[in-house]
Amino acid sequence: MVSRVIPVDPFDLVIFGATGDLARRKILPGLFRRFCSGQMPEEARITGAARSDMDDAGFREMVAEAIREFGGGRSCEDGTLDDFLTRIGYVTVDAKGDGGWGELKERLRSGFVRAFYFSVAPSLFGDIAERLRSFGLADDDSRVVVEKPFGKDLASARALNATLAQHFDETQIYRIDHYLGKETVQNLMAVRFGNMLFEPLWNSQYVDHIQITVAETVDVGGRGGYYDTSGAMRDMVQNHLMQLLCLIAMEPPARFEPDAVRDEKLKVIRALDPVDYHHIVRGQYAADESQPGYRAHVENPRSTTESFVAMKVHISNWRWANTPFYLRTGKKLKARTSEIAVVFKDAPHSIFGPEAGRHANVLVIRLQPNEGMTLGVTIKEPGPGGMRLLDVPLDMSFAEALGPDAEEVPDAYERLIMDVIRGNQTLFMRGDEVEAAWRWTDPIIEGWTARGEVPKPYEPGSSGPEDALMLMHRDGRKWREIKG
Numbered sequence: 182m183v184s185r186v187i188p189v190d191p192f193d194l195v196i197f198g199a200t201g202d203l204a205r206r207k208i209l210p211g212l213f214r215r216f217c218s219g220q221m222p223e224e225a226r227i228t229g230a231a232r233s234d235m236d237d238a239g240f241r242e243m244v245a246e247a248i249r250e251f252g253g254g255r256s257c258e259d260g261t262l263d264d265f266l267t268r269i270g271y272v273t274v275d276a277k278g279d280g281g282w283g284e285l286k287e288r289l290r291s292g293f294v295r296a297f298y299f300s301v302a303p304s305l306f307g308d309i310a311e312r313l314r315s316f317g318l319a320d321d322d323s324r325v326v327v328e329k330p331f332g333k334d335l336a337s338a339r340a341l342n343a344t345l346a347q348h349f350d351e352t353q354i355y356r357i358d359h360y361l362g363k364e365t366v367q368n369l370m371a372v373r374f375g376n377m378l379f380e381p382l383w384n385s386q387y388v389d390h391i392q393i394t395v396a397e398t399v400d401v402g403g404r405g406g407y408y409d410t411s412g413a414m415r416d417m418v419q420n421h422l423m424q425l426l427c428l429i430a431m432e433p434p435a436r437f438e439p440d441a442v443r444d445e446k447l448k449v450i451r452a453l454d455p456v457d458y459h460h461i462v463r464g465q466y467a468a469d470e471s472q473p474g475y476r477a478h479v480e481n482p483r484s485t486t487e488s489f490v491a492m493k494v495h496i497s498n499w500r501w502a503n504t505p506f507y508l509r510t511g512k513k514l515k516a517r518t519s520e521i522a523v524v525f526k527d528a529p530h531s532i533f534g535p536e537a538g539r540h541a542n543v544l545v546i547r548l549q550p551n552e553g554m555t556l557g558v559t560i561k562e563p564g565p566g567g568m569r570l571l572d573v574p575l576d577m578s579f580a581e582a583l584g585p586d587a588e589e590v591p592d593a594y595e596r597l598i599m600d601v602i603r604g605n606q607t608l609f610m611r612g613d614e615v616e617a618a619w620r621w622t623d624p625i626i627e628g629w630t631a632r633g634e635v636p637k638p639y640e641p642g643s644s645g646p647e648d649a650l651m652l653m654h655r656d657g658r659k660w661r662e663i664k665g
């Protein structure tokens with residue numbers, strides 16, 4: 182295999198919240214994998230910063246443990262971990278106080294790319310941004326990476342944008358949506374805009390409807406405190422599903438460049454119709470004989486927060502008028518699967534007569550697991566039985582197509598952090614995009630509150646509430662089965 186890894190420029194990366202869950206599970210192991218792949222240059226340095234009192238050696242031990250636990254199955258030569266750890270340091274810093282900032286500044290070198298990852302609660306973003314400037318750690322070339330949730334509604338997202346804008350230019354702010362870093366999500370753009378095959382058919386004249394499903398088997402686990410104030414709508418739809426919707430529905434950007442892509446995504450969000458409340462189903466997983474339900478995972482035993490949402494959405498523009506988009510996401514479902522299905526219309530006339538049945542082509546883009554694409558094609562049923570039709574899949578699994586190269590594919594966080602170092606904002610959300618997404622989401626959530634709506638219970642391990650199935654049945658359509 183010929184390595185296509187291009188090393189990034191030397192950098193200083195500071196991770197605020199380096200002792201936290203996200204840093205240990207995703208960021209630090211991801212950086213290690215990039216180091217193994219040879220993408221990280223010799224002079225790269227990573228400094229953890231958090232409140233815990235620790236020295237460099239203590240933090241390196243924590244990092245080594247995190248990598249052993251969450252590092253992932255890629256092969257790395259012996260000794261690489263020790264080598265990686267020599268590039269790691271730690272400073273005790275209080276985001277809300279003055280302690281530690283001077284020492285942190287001394288650790289940073291001039292002449293290198295400088296990035297600050299805010300892997301802390303959003304309530305600390307403003308404090309950190311302000312101190313980065315007042316203690317002179319950040320300059321006009323520095324980058325800041327901010328985690329989700331980016332606000333909980335339009336007002337809070339605006340306030341957060343305004344706070345960040347006091348200290349940093351938009352070109353320095355990298356708002357993470359890790360779905361944009363997934364390999365297949367980018368492949369979606371390659372499929373649409375790198376082929377002549379699909380784009381002429383990619384509109385309401387040929388597409389009957391589109392289904393976007395992000396199903397999870399996990400419950401809210403230890404994140405009940407956060408999740409109960411959020412729910413599936415804020416946690417998944419406003420960001421991840423919205424981004425998938427944008428990529429599938431947007432017009433071709435003139436170039437694969439940050440503002441060209443983000444302008445087109447913004448136009449999609451702005452063209453979304455308000456959603457009729459009859460077109461949304463909220464669900465909450467119930468208990469069964471072997472396991473507790475949602476309400477046992479959160480503090481409020483009467484919680485009406487949704488762990489599932491299904492909805493029908495319309496985009497009012499020339500391309501998509503009259504083509505519905507059905508979105509659904511939920512926890513504790515039957516299988517972990519994320520996919521987008523583009524369901525084409527039936528052929529306008531069947532030359533094979535009514536007994537041949539109805540056959541529509543479906544293009545399925547599987548984001549996870551088993552990333553790949555399947556195009557359902559109608560053929561003649563083999564054998565002597567006359568002209569009977571059969572749907573067969575033209576199947577492409579990326580792991581099979583890439584062979585051993587698939588091992589080299591970085592995960593979402595690895596890719597996005599390297600993009601920050603490269604200064605490429607294409608796969609990050611712009612401030613106006615996030616605000617537009619909240620502008621569309623807010624009335625939906627406000628409507629639930631005003632109507633005192635209670636989510637429908639659903640069985641753990643199911644496909645969600647019955648009403649979600651009805652949402653499509655009413656339109657004479659059917660959800661694809663949720664299977665891993």
Ligand SMILES: NC(=O)C1=CN([C@@H]2O[C@H](COP(=O)(O)OP(=O)(O)OC[C@H]3O[C@@H](n4cnc5c(N)ncnc54)[C@H](OP(=O)(O)O)[C@@H]3O)[C@@H](O)[C@H]2O)C=CC1
Nearest residue numbers: 198199200201202203231232233275276300301302328329
């Ligand atoms: N965990 C996840 O799966 C995901 C998390 N996120 C987002 O990432 C961010 C971090 O989440 P997560 O890692 O789970 O959170 P944790 O609660 O696990 O970690 C929080 C981190 O912030 C540090 N911290 C808290 N207060 C201060 C302070 N005053 N000064 C300096 N550091 C402080 C903590 O340090 P110490 O403990 O040393 O005090 C700790 O390192 C959040 O915005 C979250 O919404 C987004 C997607 C998924």
Ligand SMILES: O=C1O[C@H](COP(=O)(O)O)[C@@H](O)[C@H](O)[C@H]1O
Nearest residue numbers: 329359397399416417421519549
């Ligand atoms: O951002 C989030 O995403 C995860 C799902 O991410 P995936 O990459 O595993 O599909 C979700 O579990 C979590 O609730 C949400 O905050």
